[in-house]
Amino acid sequence: MNITIDPASPVPAYLQIVQVIRLAILGGRLKEGDQLPPIRELASLAKVNPNTVGRAYGDLEREGLIEGRVGSGSWIRPPGENRETLRRKLLTAAWNEFLAKAQALGFNQDEIHRLTGRNER
Amino acid sequence: MNITIDPASPVPAYLQIVQVIRLAILGGRLKEGDQLPPIRELASLAKVNPNTVGRAYGDLEREGLIEGRVGSGSWIRPPGENRETLRRKLLTAAWNEFLAKAQALGFNQDEIHRLTGRNER
Amino acid sequence: MNITIDPASPVPAYLQIVQVIRLAILGGRLKEGDQLPPIRELASLAKVNPNTVGRAYGDLEREGLIEGRVGSGSWIRPPGENRETLRRKLLTAAWNEFLAKAQALGFNQDEIHRLTGRNER
Amino acid sequence: MNITIDPASPVPAYLQIVQVIRLAILGGRLKEGDQLPPIRELASLAKVNPNTVGRAYGDLEREGLIEGRVGSGSWIRPPGENRETLRRKLLTAAWNEFLAKAQALGFNQDEIHRLTGRNER
């Protein structure tokens, strides 16, 4: 678990932490039964206040992705029935976000392909 | 000029406005000499306070993209020498951001191609 | 009479005009009996609204430096008894302003002399 | 940190604050790691609204001179590579401004030297 927080980002620190861990779980790098680092340890690594990590863990728990057991740490929960659907939905959303930005910048289909190196063949 | 602000976003309203206009200028949809809507008009369209739009216009002016003339409105300035470089840099950044997210979600090269419909052939 | 106005300056346009003309009179480049350019002409040269020049002329008139005659233009008035005193006072003020800035920037007496090329001999 | 704002000046309050702090940093009176007074405290000392000081701090941050950390104050950043160049440039600019004004007032080289007391010896 290696998290770097950008304190200048408009995205609040606790949300940056939530996003990194959420992606790690959905991407399978954190699996059912894995233990998350203790709040104070992650806080020290990410150079934020323990309260900030605590809030992030709380959000992930409310989403059903992790489970905190007082006195024994926080753990990754088993995948729900629609985790795969969510994973695909997030990929599509990320792709659309990229496309929108590229088009807003005035690039056409061809230029996008060329500059992102995807005309391999 | 059609801007919708998400008040729930962690990105502050003034920054959302800056980003939309910056992309429109870099993408060529707003050109040298075009006039931006008056602060109060855009504020009313985007449902924010005039001060918020004013701050966004001020940031764009400090970036050299627009120019405000008291009493007569705000205008798009001629492109600087490295606007094209900036445009390409932003495209690459957006692409890398997408790739990072897709990989964090655990998709491999093939899956990414398939789901974003780019192996047409 | 050649005036360039910086519209981005925090000093309002009418004040910039006043200052240039005041210095020209005190410095002797505009003398008793000389005629100032018509308001509309100076406005067009300086690219400002005629009202702005009008206000500047009004201020100079209230200071006793010029005199407007409706229908026949504006004229430089004869020097008052203490114009020489004022001239010296403005020089001293300008010098003190420079010294204050140089010292605020952390330069000592020697460096100031060296960098402003005044240890000739 | 002792700042007096002239509310009658054409230079806006936030800019007066920026200029004082910028000079203090470039002149070395505020050094890397020094803490600026809290926004609300300086606002009270200078008798302006906290927002006005906040805008000044924001400008200094965008210039790279200071850094604000939410919850823990604002700090002087380490000098960039060209701070010395900037310092000299500002001195030269101030000197040229003085010279221009003295000459506009009709003083010649000799008179300037005599009245600013710099031909001592």
Place this chain on the structure above:
DNA sequence: GTGGTCTAGACCACC
């Protein structure tokens, strides 16, 4: 009308 600045007062994330 138009941009620019300011005050008073509020709420937020984080310490």
Place this chain on the structure above:
DNA sequence: GTGGTCTAGACCACC
């Protein structure tokens, strides 16, 4: 407490 953002409302210089 501390910086950051925002609204409501005001006034200014200039058009």
